[in-house]
Amino acid sequence: xxxxxxxxxxxxxxxxxxxxxxxxxxxxxxxxxxxxxxxxxxxxxxxxxxxxxxxxxxxxxxxxxxxxxxxxxxxxxxxxxxxxxxxxxxxxxxxxxxxxxxxxxxxxxxxxxxxxxxxxxxxxxxxxxxxxxxxxxxxxxxxxxxxxxxxxxxxxxxxxxxxxxxxxxxxxxxxxxxxxxxxxxxxxxxxxxxxxxxxxxxxxxxxxxxxxxxxxxxxxxxxxxxxxxxxxxxxxxxxxxxxxxxxxxxxxxxxxxxxxxxxxxxxxxxxxxxxxxxxxxxxxxxxxxxxxxxxxxxxxxxxxxxxxxxxxxxxxxxxxxxxxxxxxxxxxxxxxxxxxxxxxxxxxxxxxxxxxxxxxxxxxxxxxxxxxxxxxxxxxxxxxxxxxxxxxxxxxxxxxxxxxxxxxxx
Numbered sequence: 001x002x003x004x005x006x007x008x009x010x011x012x013x014x015x016x017x018x019x020x021x022x023x024x025x026x027x028x029x030x031x032x033x034x035x036x037x038x039x040x041x042x043x044x045x046x047x048x049x050x051x052x053x054x055x056x057x058x059x060x061x062x063x064x065x066x067x068x069x070x071x072x073x074x075x076x077x078x079x080x081x082x083x084x085x086x087x088x089x090x091x092x093x094x095x096x097x098x099x100x101x102x103x104x105x106x107x108x109x110x111x112x113x114x115x116x117x118x119x120x121x122x123x124x125x126x127x128x129x130x131x132x133x134x135x136x137x138x139x140x141x142x143x144x145x146x147x148x149x150x151x152x153x154x155x156x157x158x159x160x161x162x163x164x165x166x167x168x169x170x171x172x173x174x175x176x177x178x179x180x181x182x183x184x185x186x187x188x189x190x191x192x193x194x195x196x197x198x199x200x201x202x203x204x205x206x207x208x209x210x211x212x213x214x215x216x217x218x219x220x221x222x223x224x225x226x227x228x229x230x231x232x233x234x235x236x237x238x239x240x241x242x243x244x245x246x247x248x249x250x251x252x253x254x255x256x257x258x259x260x261x262x263x264x265x266x267x268x269x270x271x272x273x274x275x276x277x278x279x280x281x282x283x284x285x286x287x288x289x290x291x292x293x294x295x296x297x298x299x300x301x302x303x304x305x306x307x308x309x310x311x312x313x314x315x316x317x318x319x320x321x322x323x324x325x326x327x328x329x330x331x332x333x334x335x336x337x338x339x340x341x342x343x344x345x346x347x348x349x350x351x352x353x354x355x356x357x358x359x360x361x362x363x364x365x366x367x368x369x370x371x372x373x374x375x376x377x378x379x380x381x382x383x384x385x386x387x388x389x390x391x392x393x394x395x396x397x398x399x400x401x402x403x404x405x406x407x408x409x410x
Contacts, residue, residue, distance in 0.1 A: 110376070111129060129157075160192065167203055204248055213262035234271070234319050271318055309366055326339055
């Protein structure tokens, strides 16, 4: 057979070259295809974004044409509690029952909370109500007092005194039962009676600190704690006085010593104190306009507080359940004769002295509560010009609010 009749064959090297060439062709074709596809997607996304921007611009333009200029940014600053034009702050009910761990400030109101904003402006976190008890008093009245206090974000002190005055006898059993019922509403504190060293608050001839401790306070403490263990029991505050004839009055200093001897600290969480007849700053120990030069403690704030705390040997902290300064400023009526000692007090002094008393109390470390007497009482008559003590004055201002708030905030 001739040479030209044989079939030609591809060498292995040729086959490898062809394979590599095919692979290279496919890789290049794939890259080109990917570039074309990616470019097409980008172009489409750009068109969509442009269309969206055009639509948004049209909507904004339409809104401006129909609604006018954009609104001002919303004011999110903290409201000033003294600005009546500001909205009411969010109120949170107290989370615990009982006295606060440190110093706290409150104010007494006349049976209802009419001006919670004034109280908050003054830095108050407590409110005090007084119930005048007799055998016919309905304990349910305390329920609304407690509820309204907590609803407004305040802790509540209920001072439960006797009524009418004077009584021939005191029904201790009925009084104790009443306190047990009131305690079921979980007030934060209960003050057991009021100024029991005077015959206008306790039967004449029966004034006796041992009787108060054993017949009233001890059973009251057990009754209250049996239904509301966290409710603080406060010894009823006495009337600061040097008058003492045993029948109609005991000096509060002698009465405190008698309570200490009767074991008062075993039946209370705090001792109540009143100071509401001052004409000098709380740090003064002399200079009262009615003081004949004896510098009797009852005219002065700090000496009065010391009589109670030191008289009990420091066994109980102090709760000032009435602390106030009378001033006739802003009132047209004549100053009652039995309040003539306070005729020279000014509203500026009232504001400064309340704040100074709060600062002194906080600094002492053993004063747990101070109740300002009072927030907004309006009564003004010859017997008891309560409005003269109010921090809310007849013109609607509260000069004492800012100084008081500064003390508790600092």
